[in-house]
Amino acid sequence: MSGHILFSIEGAVATITINRPQARNAFTLDMYRELKQRVDMASADHQLRALILTGAGNEAFAAGTDIGEFRSFASPDDAVAYEDFIDEVLGSIERCRLPTIAVIAGACTGGGAAIAARCDMRIAGDNLRFGFPIARTLGNCLSAENLGQLAGLVGPQRVIDMI
Known part of the structure; x- marks a missing residue:
């Protein structure tokens, strides 16, 4: 356990709690794995009635995946495997038997926005900045599953605007 995903x-x-405020709560691949483990663990605990996901500090819920994680990609297949992995992590949130609530302050972008979109409810502070700048910054895009999820929440035109 890295200490970057807190569970209480x-x-x-x-x-x-996504606990990497010095990096705007950007995720490493290990953090995504731990997030999935914690969501699955909470879902299996029948004493629990709700699951809250939040980010440490007031600057960001989560700024998506740490760009440094992409340095190891050697081929387009690595990018496809990454998106499949992210879909697996996000699917655990969607399948969670508990109501999931994203409590959002600050930046909620990229993978962080995808996490919030998969929660049952989103509660945002007045400093929310929600979006998917990855198409401009990294040159990639969300999986078809993530795009469909977002379109169902906010409509296709808003998704196009966000991306």
Whole structure:
């Protein structure tokens, strides 16, 4: 455990805190793996009634994947495998038997926005910045599953605007 994904329980509510504020809570691949483990663990605990996901600090819920994680990609197949992996992580949130609530402050972009979109409810502070700058910054895009999820939430035109 890295200490970058915190897990706590208070009463019947579990909270997962993305705890890498010095990097705007950007995810490493290990953090995504730990997030999935914690979501699955909470879902299996029948004493729990809700799961909150939030980011440490007030600057960002999560700024997506740390760009340094992409340096190891050697081929287009690596990018496809990454998107499949992210879909698996996000699917665990969507399949969670508990109501999932994203409590969002600051930047909620890229993978962070995809995580929030998969939650059942989103509660945002007045400093929310939500979007998917990855098409401009990294030259890639979301998987078809993520695009469909977003279009269902906000409509296709808003998704086009965000991307």
